[in-house]
Amino acid sequence: MTDEIYEHLVYGDAVFSSMPVEVPAVAPRCVVINGVAKTYAMTGWRVGWLIAPTEVAAAVGRFQSHSTSNVANVSQRAALAAVTGPMDPVAQMRVAFDRRRRTMHRMLNEIPGVEAVEPHGAFYAFPSVEGLLGREIGGRRVETSEDLAAALLEVADIAIVPGEAFGAPGYCRLTFALSDDELEEGLTRWREAVE
Ligand SMILES: Cc1ncc(COP(=O)(O)O)c(C=O)c1O
Numbered sequence: 001m002t003d004e005i006y007e008h009l010v011y012g013d014a015v016f017s018s019m020p021v022e023v024p025a026v027a028p029r030c031v032v033i034n035g036v037a038k039t040y041a042m043t044g045w046r047v048g049w050l051i052a053p054t055e056v057a058a059a060v061g062r063f064q065s066h067s068t069s070n071v072a073n074v075s076q077r078a079a080l081a082a083v084t085g086p087m088d089p090v091a092q093m094r095v096a097f098d099r100r101r102r103t104m105h106r107m108l109n110e111i112p113g114v115e116a117v118e119p120h121g122a123f124y125a126f127p128s129v130e131g132l133l134g135r136e137i138g139g140r141r142v143e144t145s146e147d148l149a150a151a152l153l154e155v156a157d158i159a160i161v162p163g164e165a166f167g168a169p170g171y172c173r174l175t176f177a178l179s180d181d182e183l184e185e186g187l188t189r190w191r192e193a194v195e
Pocket residue numbers: 003005035036037043044046047048
């Protein structure tokens with residue numbers, strides 16, 4: 001199963017590639033999933049699709065029809081408008097994400113104790129925060145990335161997702177799907193809380 005939901009959100013020299021296109025031999029047992037949530041900023045419309053061998057697609061259709069009945073018609077119409085409409089708004093959005101990605105990467109690495117690699121796709125950074133563990137932030141002892149998330153919420157009013165949720169303690173996930181101003185404000189607060 002290959003989740004291609006971020007196919008249009010790649011940056012710099014990164015190139016999107018689809019598994020059954022790269023390796024046609026796997027196509028007969030490959031299920032490609034995708035949706036409108038990311039490319040068209042339609043999170044919440046609850047529309048996705050799959051491309052799969054006929055018998056798999058038919059079984060999925062039967063399962064869905066008995067579990068949820070259907071995708072709301074209004075959402076289907078909106079999704080159709082999105083996938084058949086012009087792609088310029090997507091290109092504009094990608095330019096904004098690309099700018100925010102670079103801002104986030106730079107500002108994360110300016111926080112003492114945080115080390116971030118540059119994201120090449122999607123809209124998340126996943127920095128190491130190991131350099132912040134074993135110290136105090138705003139009078140709170142921080143031993144784990146989970147403690148760090150709680151401390152930053154309390155002290156700086158900012159929300160990060162601790163790496164424990166992804167099986168990667170010592171790291172955390174942040175999104176740059178927010179305005180440039182809010183992004184800079186949040187990361188400034190994090191740096192100030194640490195300093
Ligand atoms: C890799 C990946 N696939 C799928 C989704 C979810 O898409 P949807 O909103 O259509 O359920 C997300 C959203 O967080 C995602 O990160």
